[in-house]
Amino acid sequence: MTNLNYKPLLLSLLGTSSCFAGTAEDPVTSENHDWFTFSLEARARIEQRNQQGLDNSYAGTLRLRPGIQLGRDIGLAAFVQSEHTLAFIEDYQVGTPQSALFDPYVPGNTPIGDPENHELNQLYLQYKTEDYLIRAGRQRIIFDNAAFIGNVGWRQNEQTFDAAFASYSLDSLEFKYAYLNRVNRIFGLDGKAAVEALEGDAHLFNGSYKLGEHSLHGYVYLMDFSERQFARASSNTFGSFTELKFKHGSYHAEFAYQTEAGSQEDYTALYGHLNFKKKISSLTFTAGTEHLTEDFVTPLATVHAFNGFADVFINDRLGLTSGSSQWDGLTDLYLGVSTKAPGDIAVSTTAHAFYDDSLDQFYGWELDAVAAKKLCDSTKLVAKWAYFFGDDSADGNFSNDVSQFSIQLDYSF
Numbered sequence: 001m002t003n004l005n006y007k008p009l010l011l012s013l014l015g016t017s018s019c020f021a022g023t024a025e026d027p028v029t030s031e032n033h034d035w036f037t038f039s040l041e042a043r044a045r046i047e048q049r050n051q052q053g054l055d056n057s058y059a060g061t062l063r064l065r066p067g068i069q070l071g072r073d074i075g076l077a078a079f080v081q082s083e084h085t086l087a088f089i090e091d092y093q094v095g096t097p098q099s100a101l102f103d104p105y106v107p108g109n110t111p112i113g114d115p116e117n118h119e120l121n122q123l124y125l126q127y128k129t130e131d132y133l134i135r136a137g138r139q140r141i142i143f144d145n146a147a148f149i150g151n152v153g154w155r156q157n158e159q160t161f162d163a164a165f166a167s168y169s170l171d172s173l174e175f176k177y178a179y180l181n182r183v184n185r186i187f188g189l190d191g192k193a194a195v196e197a198l199e200g201d202a203h204l205f206n207g208s209y210k211l212g213e214h215s216l217h218g219y220v221y222l223m224d225f226s227e228r229q230f231a232r233a234s235s236n237t238f239g240s241f242t243e244l245k246f247k248h249g250s251y252h253a254e255f256a257y258q259t260e261a262g263s264q265e266d267y268t269a270l271y272g273h274l275n276f277k278k279k280i281s282s283l284t285f286t287a288g289t290e291h292l293t294e295d296f297v298t299p300l301a302t303v304h305a306f307n308g309f310a311d312v313f314i315n316d317r318l319g320l321t322s323g324s325s326q327w328d329g330l331t332d333l334y335l336g337v338s339t340k341a342p343g344d345i346a347v348s349t350t351a352h353a354f355y356d357d358s359l360d361q362f363y364g365w366e367l368d369a370v371a372a373k374k375l376c377d378s379t380k381l382v383a384k385w386a387y388f389f390g391d392d393s394a395d396g397n398f399s400n401d402v403s404q405f406s407i408q409l410d411y412s413f
Helices: 007-015 314-318
Strands: 036-051 057-071 075-091 117-128 132-139 160-170 173-184 198-211 214-225 235-246 249-259 268-280 283-292 330-341 345-355 362-376 379-390 402-412
Touching: 235 268
Parallel strands: none
Antiparallel strands: 036 057, 036 402, 057 075, 075 117, 117 132, 132 160, 160 173, 173 198, 198 214, 214 235, 235 249, 249 268, 268 283, 283 330, 330 345, 345 362, 362 379, 379 402
16 A cells, blocks of 8 residues: 555645635635636545455545636536546555556455546536526536436546536426437546446436425436447436425335337336435434336446445446346345434434345345534535445355445535
């Protein structure tokens, strides 16, 4: 492992935040120059990860995203943002079939998906009014809870889209549409085969209607990407969900139907997600189940937000595993509780039990915990832990235990 004291780096990053330096009167803020705005997103992270059968990994990474917007939020504007990920602790590998192409690369170590990378993250032109937005170029797109379309915000390198995007809202109705022909995945410019940028055509339709505290959502995602040896990204997905909020608790109920697209072999698959939340005093309890039948994939999702922080099922859900039959599906049964601890620290824990789609095979169970402390408006400290206990009788990697711990400092203005 690289011999580097990372504490001064974290402290220097913290010291640049508006907690200790900078005010709303700084000359680069929109209050003084509403035609020119400079932004910065920065994150320093220490991450430990171990998968049974592989060596322990330690990653220390720093991610910077400087950006410049020309124009106002309302009206015509242009935005450009670069992304730079650097590793200062290099005792890990990225963990793809072409790992040696990435830096760092330590053979036999547990994968951590944060390669060093420098690239253009966003570059777009937009026109915005109170009711609608039109945007064209490389951009961040997140629909709903990112279960199908997201930016993979957990990893250091962001997923962005070369796309034309439009949205329209009127009272309680909102409609979004995106046409994209390239997906810039988290492995950056060095990504090859299954993890390289996806090219092709995708039409993404998303709409919602709010009625008081309740809402109804619908989506159609039509994806026809070029064939990849290990990735089955092409699919047509039709789905809907509702959010219901009552005094006794809130409900999320979702259903989706998926078929093949492009050159994929014929298949049909189903998705369902039921969730109930209830607040009792200072505690919020969550119970739910997420169900994916065999072959159901979400190749453009922020998968880390689902099925446990240990990311055991991430390749299957993204469609990165080889073979015509991707996996035997997944049933995720979970219970969670969250609260505010002393010191205004947000704390949550979740327990998962994982089965295949027919509940015949038990994959394992997982415990997750996360604590977040907002230091000021621009800076947040986050610690996250996960342990997956694989079942000895499960197929493939599902029988392996996986542990993960990370602590990070986020800064943005």
